[in-house]
Amino acid sequence: MLASQVNGLGAASMKPWHLKAAYEVYDVDGNPKYQGTYEEWWAAPDKYKSSFSDPGFHQVEYVDGTRVMISGDVTRPLIENLIGLELKFPMPPAAVPSNAQYLGTC
Numbered sequence: 001m002l003a004s005q006v007n008g009l010g011a012a013s014m015k016p017w018h019l020k021a022a023y024e025v026y027d028v029d030g031n032p033k034y035q036g037t038y039e040e041w042w043a044a045p046d047k048y049k050s051s052f053s054d055p056g057f058h059q060v061e062y063v064d065g066t067r068v069m070i071s072g073d074v075t076r077p078l079i080e081n082l083i084g085l086e087l088k089f090p091m092p093p094a095a096v097p098s099n100a101q102y103l104g105t106c
Contacts, residue, residue, distance in 0.1 A: 016043045023083050025054075038083055052080045 019042070024035040036054025051060045057080060059072040
């Protein structure tokens with residue numbers, strides 16, 4: 001439980017940070033399907049900018065308090081949602097039952 005609290009990038013006590021990561025998505029046969037980049041500039045849990053770019057999806061999301069502004073593609077595919085979450089929160093939250101299996105990062 002403690003690991004999920006101290007091994008993540010989304011805590012309110014974090015100082016501002018910037019992350020840039022490249023990712024690759026594979027098909028069901030294990031062959032590379034496409035690759036992309038994820039980038040985030042984080043100032044607080046309610047103040048950040050995130051960016052996704054791959055051959056079929058481009059989006060920049062700005063969050064400032066209760067305001068959310070999106071440019072590019074509006075609907076974010078599930079895999080991109082998971083990539084961003086897994087990078088920021090690599091450990092499962094404390095609410096996950098102890099017998100649940102955690103698959104790790106995408």
